[in-house]
Each structure stands twice: as C-alpha cells, then as structure tokens.
Amino acid sequence: MSIIIAQDVHKVYRMGEVNVPALRGVSFKIESGVFASFVGPSGSGKTTLLNLIGCLDQLTDGQLTVADQDVSALNYTERARFRGDHIGFIFQDFNLIPVLTVYENVEYPLVMVKNVPKNRRKEKVLSLLEAVGMSDQRDKFPNQISGGQKQRLATARALTTDPKLVLADEPTANLDSATAYKIIELMRKLSREIGTTFVFSTHDTKIISEVDTVYTLEDGMITGTLIQKGAE
C-alpha cells in the first residue's frame, strides 16, 4: 500500500513579478513502512516537496495523495488537523519548545494535539524516551542538552502520536557527521520497530546506504531512483 502518491506535482513560488518553479512535474510512490530519502543539492526542491507532503504548503499543479487523502482539498484548519493526525515532523534545527522539559516536549502533541488522558500519556512518553535513549534527561530543558540529544528528542516527539508518516527535512544538517550517522541509524531502527514510514531529505550522499529508497532530486525534478529494499 502506498502512503504517498505524487503525480506530476508542480510547485511555483511567486516572488513579486517573477515565478520561481521549485518542482517541475514530480511523480513517485512511497510504500507504507519504508525508510525513504530525497537526496539533492541545495535548491533542488527537497524542502518544497517535503512541505507539500507534510501539508504545510499547497501544490500549484498535479496530484498528491498522502495517507489516502487528496491533500490539495484541505483548508488551513483541516491541514493542521491532518498534520496532527497523520504526520510527525523532525526539523533541521530541532524546533523544540524551549519552555517545556524533555519529557513535556514529547508529551506536548498528546496533550495539545491529541487530547490523550494523563495516565495513558505517561507510559507512551516514557517508552519513547527510552527508545531514543533520553530517559535520564527527562527533566532538562532543551537548552541544556546537546544537538544530537535534541534531534533524538525531536524524533521521539515526532513519534508520540503514532503517525503514519514521519517527515524530516535535513535532520542531520546541524549535526557533526558521527552524530548525524547515529541519528539516521536511530530513525531507521525506530522505523523498522514501529513500522512507521520515514521520509527525510539530505544532501549528504554518504548516508544513503542506510536507506531503503533514495530519490535523487535535481532542479525540481526526480533524476534518479535507487531502490534497495521495498517500494517500487
């Protein structure tokens, strides 16, 4: 079953008088449970594409179905609800909530997005902190932990609501390569264990070996597909 189906997706940004084409007819399918990645140089359209999949932005033309939902049909609030229900986000610069502790950051989506009762939250949060190896940091605030720890925490947060899909735009760009590698490995491990689809973007071709499916993006178009496992 495909969790993402993109057909001839176009995205054009308008900058004043000029149109900037960021995606120029992108088509692909990503199967459920796959650990997939978009690789490409700066400006190739990786962020644009992930934003469209994540319902943070709207496409200009084409067809995009995410988790069986035609995402072009959603309005502002529906998109927020869709994101909360189906998608976990990991950001390049972590985007943790500074006033919440490690524990509370992971708990946040359960409280503010999903309304999960307290007793069921605790178990979930603790098991995720355990899974990302952050149990001993639970009472610290984001400014008290390292970059790698931040991204592990962000990974746990992205997974709290049991999303069908986790999107990570250059999750390792702000980390040194050793830490970056560990983060990718962690994501991959969690993807396997939980069966969640992970899609991330990177311009670091070294980590490709860890990934099931790699799409190469150049100039807003897919120029290569490398399928190492699963997917088509």
Add this chain to the structure above:
Amino acid sequence: MIKIFKIALRNLYRQKRRTYLTMSIVAFGVLAVLLFTAVAGSFKNMMIGQITDSMLGHLQIHKKGYVNSLDSLPLNMMITIEQIEKLQEVLDGIPEIEAYSFRILLGGMLSNYVETTNIRLAAIDPENETSVTPLLKDRLLGGNFLVKGEMLVPDLIAKGFGAKVADDIVIIANNAEGSVNGKSLKISGIMESVVGPTGKYGYIDIEDALDILRMEQMEINEVAVRLKRIEDLERVVAHLQSTLGTMQNKEGKLVFEIHTWDKLSPFSSIANMIDVLALFIKVILVAIVLISIMNVMVMAVYERVKEIGTLAAIGTLPWKIRIIFVCEGLFMGIFGAVVGSIVGVGAILAVKFSHFTITFGRSDNILLNPDISLMQISLTALVVVIVSIIAVIEPAYKASKLEPIEALRKG
C-alpha cells in the same frame, strides 16, 4: 487547560523583567484608580456635607418659581399656613427625613443709627434650624447663636460697619403690601460667610421677621429638609415630586417646587468635576492596560514566530495557539489587578490612619476618610481583566494565522 496555563506562565517567566514591568504598570494603574476614587470620593462627600450641613440642607421646597426669582427675595411667593400644614403632613410621613425647618428669606436695611446698608436675611427657628443644618453654629466667628430679639450679622457687613457683638441695630424692611416697618435687635453673633445661595445672609428669628413684615399668620418662603442618609435623596425627592410636586392650586397651577442641594449650590459642579476626573483616570487606566499588554504581546508573537510555526506544523489547532497567548495577557492583567488592588487598599488604609487633614469651607481640619467598597475594587479588577483580554486578541489572532512554512523559515 492546565498545560496551557503552564506554558503561558513559563513563557511569561522567560521574559521576567518585561513581564514584571508590565504587571507593575497595570498594578500601578489599578492603585491610582482605587486611591483616587477613595480619596476624591471622601473629599466629595465631605464637601457636600459642608454645604448641606452649614446652610442648604439636603433639599429645599419653595413656591413654584421662587428659586428663579431668588435674587429679588420676593415676598409675594409665600407658602401660606394652610399649605404649611399640608407640607408638614407630607414631610412627617416620610421616615427618611430627619428634620425640616421653615425659613423666610427677606431683603431689608440694617442700620446702627449712624450708617445704613442693604442686607439679606434668613429668618429661622433657631432650634429647628440647627437640626437641619448642624454646622450652622460652627460658622459663628464670635458671640452666641441666635435667640429671639437678636440677630446674627454676616462678617463682611460687621467688618464694614465696625459692628460688634451686643451692639444694637435696627432692621427695616418693606412687607408684601409695600409698607415699611423696623425693629431694633441686638447683635448676638458674627457669622462667617460661605459660598452659596444663603452664605452671606444675616440670620434673625422667624418670629421677629413676622413682626417686621407685619404678618398675622405664619407664612414662609423656604423649607429646608435634612435626610437621615443622603443616599436616600433621590428616592425622597421622587416621592416629594409625586406628592407635593403635583399639587395644584385653584387655578390649576403647580404650587411647589423641589430642589436638591446640588441644584442650589455652585459647588455641585465641583462635585461633578471630581466624578469626571475619576472617570478620566479610569479611562487612562484602561488605556495603560490596553497599550502595555498589547505592546508586550505583539512583541512576544514577533519573537516567537518560529516557535508558533512549530506548534502549528505539528498540528496544534489555531484556537489553541490563540488560547496560549490569551492566557499570557490574561495572567498579566490578573496579577496586575490583584497586586494593584492589594497595594491600593493598603494605600487607602494608610491615608485613613495617617489622619490626613485638609481645609475646606468652615472647617480647617477635615479628616480625609477615604473608603472604597469591595464592589468598586472588584469592578476595577474586572475591567482590567477584560481589557487585558481585549488587548491580547489581536496579537493572539495574528499568531494563530501564521503560515507555518513562513514562520519556520524565520531564523
């Protein structure tokens, strides 16, 4: 909801100095309003007390049209003995009335056998009069209060005349028919002049006035009424209007007119001014709360664009983002209001117990007795809280409408 409160509180704590500053501004505004309301209120009450208790009474009843022609002190608009009885019947039936007194206001000449001057006189029943205007006696600068056969001379005339207590003088006056009559009286005391309709009048006994005016029967042209509680004034006046105020004579004309003290004294405009000032200070408070909280919240939204983008991206619905910001503004308003109220009450008590005195009218050591009701405190606090919510609506709405991608792109 508890989580939202927690997030809001921590966000406030994050900008400690700014938060404290804003709360202090709000608290200071509340303090200013409470203190001013209490002190000005007490000043106003005391001022009203001075005016009503030293000459006017709380309300007055005259023949219809009398107050408009007061300057000529007409003697053809008298309340007759039958009407007096009618009046007494009505006034005695109103439990809120403490006392009332009958007066004849007349113009005449005062002579000390050497010089002569015009004088305006209030003829009163001394006994009754002091229960309507208990501070009247306080206006005595020298000598004794009025007894029959004597008179109280206003200080300005006494000075001009070189008149002293116990001097003999003659009062000469025209009666309603135009015939002139005089009566010699002894000066029993000198009265201090005060501002107001009868403030510079001399006082004589009403029996002497009947003599001078050659009246066979008691006729008066002014009734002064004192209530037990001035708070009842409106109610009593309404009652009097519907009874006395609608009474008609044989020609179908209205007989009486009723005026409250504020319609008779120029000082009522000062009382009104105090109210206007108090309102003005309240408006300033609203502006302070509105501007300072809105300012801080606009800044907060601006600083936290990226964070708001993150909250939105991970699926926080717009209304929840709004609530976080509304809570922040609300908390500042609530804390400010609470602290301001506590300090305000403290300041009011401090003024009260420092026995702060001021000079006004007859008395130079009037104790300021500021007071504020719980109702007024809660009302002020409520206004502050409501205004702080209003102040935060716009920034909160703006936060909830941010496009997450735009917001996330911000560094």
